[in-house]
Amino acid sequence: MPVRKNMKTGSEVLSDLIERKAQWATSRFARRPEGIEKPRDVFLAACTEIAAAIEPKGFRYAKSGPRLTTHRGGLTCQIKFGSSYYNVAGASVLLDPSIWITSAKFGAWLRQHCRPWFRLNDGRLVISQLGYLLQPPRYLQWNLADPAERPEIIKDVVSILDAGILPYFDQFADPRRLAHLVAERDIPRLPGLLAAAFLLFAVGADAASEAIRGLLKRHEAYRGPFTQAVAEFRHLGVPSTPQADGIRCLAALTVAFDLPAAL
Numbered sequence: 001m002p003v004r005k006n007m008k009t010g011s012e013v014l015s016d017l018i019e020r021k022a023q024w025a026t027s028r029f030a031r032r033p034e035g036i037e038k039p040r041d042v043f044l045a046a047c048t049e050i051a052a053a054i055e056p057k058g059f060r061y062a063k064s065g066p067r068l069t070t071h072r073g074g075l076t077c078q079i080k081f082g083s084s085y086y087n088v089a090g091a092s093v094l095l096d097p098s099i100w101i102t103s104a105k106f107g108a109w110l111r112q113h114c115r116p117w118f119r120l121n122d123g124r125l126v127i128s129q130l131g132y133l134l135q136p137p138r139y140l141q142w143n144l145a146d147p148a149e150r151p152e153i154i155k156d157v158v159s160i161l162d163a164g165i166l167p168y169f170d171q172f173a174d175p176r177r178l179a180h181l182v183a184e185r186d187i188p189r190l191p192g193l194l195a196a197a198f199l200l201f202a203v204g205a206d207a208a209s210e211a212i213r214g215l216l217k218r219h220e221a222y223r224g225p226f227t228q229a230v231a232e233f234r235h236l237g238v239p240s241t242p243q244a245d246g247i248r249c250l251a252a253l254t255v256a257f258d259l260p261a262a263l
Helices: 002-006 010-027 039-056 104-113 150-170 175-184 192-202 206-216 220-236 246-256
Strands: 060-062 067-072 075-082 094-102 124-129
Touching: 039 060, 039 067, 039 075, 039 094, 039 150, 067 150, 067 246, 075 150, 094 150, 104 192, 124 192, 150 220, 175 206, 175 246, 192 246, 206 220, 206 246, 220 246
Parallel strands: none
Antiparallel strands: 060 067, 067 075, 075 094, 094 124
8 A cells, every 4th residue: 555655664764865865966967867857846736636636625725835724713724745855856756744733813822821931832733744643653755756656646645634634633623622632632743731722722721621631641650740840830930931841831831820620
């Protein structure tokens, strides 16, 4: 299956990058052979075909990027198509999609209410390579260079978006439903800290508290550092510097907003 062939470990991704760099270094000054497509043309044509299949499902395609955009529950959900500087005509044309879920209003709320200790205040909720949202989570990319394989690759990408990514976006359509999901389980690539902060912004303190309780129940190793940080901040006050540690930041959120029974 194409999906298995293109799913990679971190070491495989690094190995592929080294190989592409070597190909690029030996071919960068060579004349492109007659009849061999330009990598950029191949990449953009494939993105356009993928977009044509996904756009009718509520997405808008922008060639600049390129990217597909939709909205769920006040959030901006995007499929961004990346490639590689080291593409080689006829040999390597990388398709490397990533998934973004952001909210400008959430970012503005964080900057207004959670400065300076909340470091991730640009409104992002999820930024992930596409493959990490699937099961099993692996780095997933495709090589579009071979014209004979390209139609099947495009079908493969569309199928994965339909079956895996659109339902992932749908989890964010209703913040109250998202609150129930987050209380019960981890959402792939959605950090518990951002989930709790977003639910505080979009739903309220009770939903944020439930999210934190669920996180601590699923990850007992977090409970000790979280409890300690909460006690520290209640005694000394919410920190006046950015907190790089997510658990300490979650504790600061709990104290700053006096979240009910977060413990």
